[in-house]
Amino acid sequence: MSEHEIAAPDALSRLRPPYKSVLDLIGQTPVVELTKFDTGKCRLFIKLESQNPGGSIKDRIALSMIAAAEREGKLRRGGTIVEATAGNTGLGLAQVGIPKGYRIVLVVPDKMSREKIQHLRALGAEVRMTRSDVGKGHAEYYQDMAEKIAAETPGAFYANQFANPANPLAHETTTGPEIFSQLDGDVDAVVVGVGSGGTLTGLGRYFAKVSPKTEMVLADPVGSVLAPLIKTGKMEEAGSWTVEGIGEDFVPPNADLSLVKRAYAIPDKQSMLAVRDLLSKEGILAGSSSGTLLSAALRYCREQTVPKRVVTFVCDSGNKYLSKVFDDFWLAEQGLAEQEQHGDLRDLVM
Numbered sequence: 060m061s062e063h064e065i066a067a068p069d070a071l072s073r074l075r076p077p078y079k080s081v082l083d084l085i086g087q088t089p090v091v092e093l094t095k096f097d098t099g100k101c102r103l104f105i106k107l108e109s110q111n112p113g114g115s116i117k118d119r120i121a122l123s124m125i126a127a128a129e130r131e132g133k134l135r136r137g138g139t140i141v142e143a144t145a146g147n148t149g150l151g152l153a154q155v156g157i158p159k160g161y162r163i164v165l166v167v168p169d170k171m172s173r174e175k176i177q178h179l180r181a182l183g184a185e186v187r188m189t190r191s192d193v194g195k196g197h198a199e200y201y202q203d204m205a206e207k208i209a210a211e212t213p214g215a216f217y218a219n220q221f222a223n224p225a226n227p228l229a230h231e232t233t234t235g236p237e238i239f240s241q242l243d244g245d246v247d248a249v250v251v252g253v254g255s256g257g258t259l260t261g262l263g264r265y266f267a268k269v270s271p272k273t274e275m276v277l278a279d280p281v282g283s284v285l286a287p288l289i290k291t292g293k294m295e296e297a298g299s300w301t302v303e304g305i306g307e308d309f310v311p312p313n314a315d316l317s318l319v320k321r322a323y324a325i326p327d328k329q330s331m332l333a334v335r336d337l338l339s340k341e342g343i344l345a346g347s348s349s350g351t352l353l354s355a356a357l358r359y360c361r362e363q364t365v366p367k368r369v370v371t372f373v374c375d376s377g378n379k380y381l382s383k384v385f386d387d388f389w390l391a392e393q394g395l396a397e398q399e400q401h402g403d404l405r406d407l408v409m
């Protein structure tokens with residue numbers, strides 16, 4: 060008999076009666092311990108935000124930003140929600156906003172996966188693609204474009220996850236307490252990425268209140284300005300990176316970097332290998348940003364000299380990246396494949 064089984068009928072009492080809406084499934088995501096990696100003296104846990112109905116951590120902030128805008132009168136019946144997004148915040152906003160009758164207009168940089176764009180359009184969102192290779196201040200930069208569209212559209216609300224206080228608040232009031240309870244109030248470190256900074260700031264604020272020993276650890280892609288800024292205090296020029304949803308070319312108002320105790324800059328190749336390992340070793344299908352978080356978490360764990368309990372995230376589902384990080388040919392084309400895989404692919408091609 061297997062060690063793992065689907066719950067027998069007598070254990071089914073923990074199942075909930077039918078939900079009224081799929082939106083009631085947002086949050087309360089499970090945590091799994093990773094046991095197949097070398098975690099040194101640490102125990103490493105991963106919270107599966109991929110289990111949210113929109114497949115990412117961003118469902119939480121979509122709910123909170125729309126509720127706050129309605130409460131504050133910034134969003135009225137028949138209004139338009141505009142956002143700049145790597146895709147996931149847009150998915151959350153569309154999922155929450157479209158059934159309420161809002162029009163959703165999203166500006167998405169063109170490096171984001173086809174799966175996310177298809178999912179957005181199928182939900183009924185209007186997607187405007189723009190350049191990934193320009194920075195803040197450029198008319199085609201996704202955030203500048205979204206702000207302009209919102210300013211020119213009557214009845215529009217610019218959700219602006221980068222500065223909207225309802226973003227970190229969602230994590231301070233839901234994600235943080237969930238982690239603390241799931242880890243029995245004993246958490247030494249939380250490893251996060253920064254896209255808007257909502258996760259970092261919300262969790263940092265929550266743990267500062269309930270568990271001052273908990274360290275916030277930043278996982279940042281090489282090319283982003285954040286890890287170098289924390290390490291050297293200097294704002295470098297941004298490079299480019301392939302992982303989606305984390306890494307920045309500026310410091311978003313929602314990112315309180317003073318909360319970060321330790322920062323790691325992770326090369327794309329390492330992120331891609333880590334996320335592939337997460338699937339092949341643990342059976343967890345995660346997006347590319349989760350590879351960056353896992354790599355940083357493993358580095359942090361292996362540096363510890365005393366046992367610690369560390370938690371990180373699967374920020375979104377790997378289903379959104381089947382044509383990218385889970386496609387060996389795409390990885391090889393990007394120069395991100397493992398050396399052996401290069402060899403395999405060359406053999407195939409020859």
Ligand code: PMP
Nearest residue numbers: 253254255256257258304348374
């Ligand atoms: N991972 C993914 C896949 C994302 O889309 C995002 C947000 N764009 C993040 C992580 C980062 O989270 P936050 O915006 O809270 O900093």
